[in-house]
Amino acid sequence: MQALTNKAKQVSRKPMSFMEKLYLPAIFKGMMITFSHIFKKKPTINYPEKQRPFSPVFRGLHILNRDAEGRENCTACGLCAVACPAEAITMEAAERQVGEEHLYKEEKYAAKYEINMLRCIFCGLCEEACPKDAIYLSETFTPADYQRKQFIYSKNELLIPHPKENEEAYLKALGNRPKKEIVK
Amino acid sequence: MLLAIDVALLIEKLVLIVVVVFASLGIAMYTTFAERKVAAILQDRRGPNRAGPFGLLQPLADGLKLFFKEEIIPNFSSKFLFILGPALAMLTACMTSAVIPWGDKVELFGRTIDLQIADVNIGILYVFGVVSLGVYGIMIGSWASNNKFSLLGGLRAASQIISYELAMGISMIALLMVTGTLSLKEMVVQQQHHYWNVVYQPLGFLIFLICAFAECNRTPFDLPEAENELIGGYHTEYSSMKLGFYLFSEYINMFISSVVMATLYFGGYDMPFVNEAALAPNMAALVGIVALLAKVVCFIFFFMWVRWTIPRFRYDQLMHLGWRILIPLALFNMLTTGGAILYFSK
Amino acid sequence: MNITTILFILLSVMAIGSAVMMISSKSPVHSVLWLVVVFFAISGHYILLNAQFLAIVNIIVYAGAIMVLFLFVVMLMNLNAETEPIKNYRLQLVGIVAGGLLLLVIISAIMKMDVEHLVQTKDGDAGLIKVLGMNLFKNYVLPFEISSVLFLSAMIGAVVIGKKDENVN
Numbered sequence: 001m002q003a004l005t006n007k008a009k010q011v012s013r014k015p016m017s018f019m020e021k022l023y024l025p026a027i028f029k030g031m032m033i034t035f036s037h038i039f040k041k042k043p044t045i046n047y048p049e050k051q052r053p054f055s056p057v058f059r060g061l062h063i064l065n066r067d068a069e070g071r072e073n074c075t076a077c078g079l080c081a082v083a084c085p086a087e088a089i090t091m092e093a094a095e096r097q098v099g100e101e102h103l104y105k106e107e108k109y110a111a112k113y114e115i116n117m118l119r120c121i122f123c124g125l126c127e128e129a130c131p132k133d134a135i136y137l138s139e140t141f142t143p144a145d146y147q148r149k150q151f152i153y154s155k156n157e158l159l160i161p162h163p164k165e166n167e168e169a170y171l172k173a174l175g176n177r178p179k180k181e182i183v184k
Numbered sequence: 185m186l187l188a189i190d191v192a193l194l195i196e197k198l199v200l201i202v203v204v205v206f207a208s209l210g211i212a213m214y215t216t217f218a219e220r221k222v223a224a225i226l227q228d229r230r231g232p233n234r235a236g237p238f239g240l241l242q243p244l245a246d247g248l249k250l251f252f253k254e255e256i257i258p259n260f261s262s263k264f265l266f267i268l269g270p271a272l273a274m275l276t277a278c279m280t281s282a283v284i285p286w287g288d289k290v291e292l293f294g295r296t297i298d299l300q301i302a303d304v305n306i307g308i309l310y311v312f313g314v315v316s317l318g319v320y321g322i323m324i325g326s327w328a329s330n331n332k333f334s335l336l337g338g339l340r341a342a343s344q345i346i347s348y349e350l351a352m353g354i355s356m357i358a359l360l361m362v363t364g365t366l367s368l369k370e371m372v373v374q375q376q377h378h379y380w381n382v383v384y385q386p387l388g389f390l391i392f393l394i395c396a397f398a399e400c401n402r403t404p405f406d407l408p409e410a411e412n413e414l415i416g417g418y419h420t421e422y423s424s425m426k427l428g429f430y431l432f433s434e435y436i437n438m439f440i441s442s443v444v445m446a447t448l449y450f451g452g453y454d455m456p457f458v459n460e461a462a463l464a465p466n467m468a469a470l471v472g473i474v475a476l477l478a479k480v481v482c483f484i485f486f487f488m489w490v491r492w493t494i495p496r497f498r499y500d501q502l503m504h505l506g507w508r509i510l511i512p513l514a515l516f517n518m519l520t521t522g523g524a525i526l527y528f529s530k
Numbered sequence: 531m532n533i534t535t536i537l538f539i540l541l542s543v544m545a546i547g548s549a550v551m552m553i554s555s556k557s558p559v560h561s562v563l564w565l566v567v568v569f570f571a572i573s574g575h576y577i578l579l580n581a582q583f584l585a586i587v588n589i590i591v592y593a594g595a596i597m598v599l600f601l602f603v604v605m606l607m608n609l610n611a612e613t614e615p616i617k618n619y620r621l622q623l624v625g626i627v628a629g630g631l632l633l634l635v636i637i638s639a640i641m642k643m644d645v646e647h648l649v650q651t652k653d654g655d656a657g658l659i660k661v662l663g664m665n666l667f668k669n670y671v672l673p674f675e676i677s678s679v680l681f682l683s684a685m686i687g688a689v690v691i692g693k694k695d696e697n698v699n
Contacts, residue, residue, distance in 0.1 A: 027493075027494060030493050030494065031489060031490070031493050033493075034226045034489060034492055034493040035226075035489065037225075037226050037227065037228055038225050038226060040228050041228075042228050042229060042230055043228060044228075044229055044230045046230070046233075
């Protein structure tokens with residue numbers, strides 16, 4: 001039979017020689033192999049103290065963005081929900097009232113915005129679909145929880161911290177991912 | 185007559201017993217930790233490092249966990265024997281240390297104290313006797329569990345220990361022919377003046393070592409517990425601290441058999457290249473204890489190293505090795521030793 | 531009453547009591563375990579007689595090996611009270627007669643004994659390994675060697691039995 005690769009090794013069926021029958025040399029060889037592993041580098045990292053950097057294209061938990069003055073970008077257009085292949089996003093739109101200009105950037109905003117993290121496949125299509133740079137995927141995991149309903153994230157949990165009231169947290173949540181260019 | 189006991193001697197021996205038992209418990213505790221750490225290091229992992237500095241409190245955490253676990257005694261099992269099993273295993277494991285010379289004499293409070301609980305003239309036979317009883321703990325526990333897997337584990341333990349005791353005994357006879365004494369203390373003294381016994385009995389040592397692995401139920405001879413075919417073997421039904429006792433007795437056995445091997449074949453508390461007679465007695469005793477413990481640590485590491493290198497034997501391979509290789513080899517060793525003694529004594 | 535007498539009484543009670551328990555207990559496994567206790571009591575007696583070697587050999591051979599094999603067999607056969615064969619009254623009668631005869635022999639032997647020099651506790655040295663060795667290899671060398679040859683042949687026999695039969699295949 002023609003071998004597909006040259007990795008296959010023919011098993012020797014020869015009767016064992018005396019030295020092989022003693023087994024001790026083979027055992028000694030095996031012991032040396034395990035002993036040599038004492039000096040090998042350990043691939044484990046001490047997780048909470050030391051964290052591996054995410055790759056620049058990592059897609060983690062969603063964040064609802066604000067602009068520099070702290071106004072919500074989202075206009076509840078529903079493009080993200082349409083783009084979502086897992087149907088994880090639901091939202092309800094509301095009209096901006098007079099005096100709410102410091103809260104919402106445009107006349108329409110999302111009164112309710114929910115993402116079901118159990119459904120979400122973190123494909124990032126919502127981020128691509130968004131014309132207002134209102135949603136993007138951050139560099140964090142979805143933390144574990146005891147109940148399924150905890151995984152339906154509401155708007156409060158998704159919103160980025162206010163850039164003026166809590167600048168540090170805002171910058172941290174913004175992360176280092178390259179942002180896509182907003183099409184004007 | 186009743187009151188004529190030497191009170192000071194009694195106290196001295198009591199203190200010694202307490203110290204030895206607690207030391208062996210402590211060492212066994214940290215052997216469990218060392219086992220996990222060595223396993224990790226040999227497998228390029230880190231091992232337990234969360235409880236305390238470098239994970240040093242891990243054995244305490246393990247012990248606490250075992251203490252607080254729910255105790256389950258299966259129905260239809262003999263309750264007394266079920267509890268007796270682990271108790272016996274622990275008892276026999278702790279009893280062996282009585283005849284081991286831990287060091288030379290110490291002078292304390294104007295008394296010369298022998299660092300040996302009992303220097304009986306049958307020392308090594310005592311070790312043998314207690315080791316041969318160790319299987320009762322396993323067998324009783326396994327039978328009382330009323331579980332087929334446990335029973336199989338117990339039966340394996342019994343046949344394995346009996347088979348390997350034979351080869352161990354014969355290899356030991358060859359050693360006794362060389363030393364001419366059964367007292368462990370005298371053996372150590374002899375080895376202080378001559379070479380270590382391993383020089384005279386390399387084959388005997390090898391057989392003894394293999395049998396010691398089998399007697400301790402350590403890999404590659406851990407068929408009685410064989411977690412993947414017998415689901416833990418004799419301790420399948422055990423939980424809580426009773427399970428802890430079984431696991432713990434294994435580590436104490438490992439410690440004690442390391443001590444016995446160090447004493448029989450590697451000079452016991454004899455530190456090589458150091459003339460103990462030239463040192464102050466207390467200093468010499470300290471050096472002796474350190475030497476013995478260092479040898480023991482090496483042996484324990486060896487036990488673990490083998491565990492993470494060699495896979496478990498199949499049952500027929502085990503019997504084949506015991507009856508058809510080790511026993512003839514041990515007989516051969518005995519014969520050649522006898523011949524050599526005859527030849528050289530002429 | 532000195533400490534030796536107290537120990538003697540304790541050990542005797544232990545030996546006889548567990549022997550009775552061994553006969554009377556229903557489960558064979560319990561019987562075996564009681565027998566192990568009997569052996570321990572007897573070893574204790576040996577130690578009282580300053581025969582440490584005999585004591586420890588008794589433990590190694592009887593308690594450590596033979597009784598383990600017994601236990602092994604009993605556990606493997608899974609005997610219990612339900613599977614116990616129906617007792618034959620004639621067999622029981624035979625047992626009683628045989629046991630009674632043995633008792634008579636023992637009683638007559640005890641009657642004839644020299645009560646003055648019954649035992650040598652503590653100072654006796656017949657059971658010490660050196661004396662025993664001298665005795666075995668000087669006074670009883672022929673029977674000793676013959677029995678050792680017997681044991682050796684038994685051991686070789688075990689190895690031969692364990693050997694695979696090459697003709698089978």
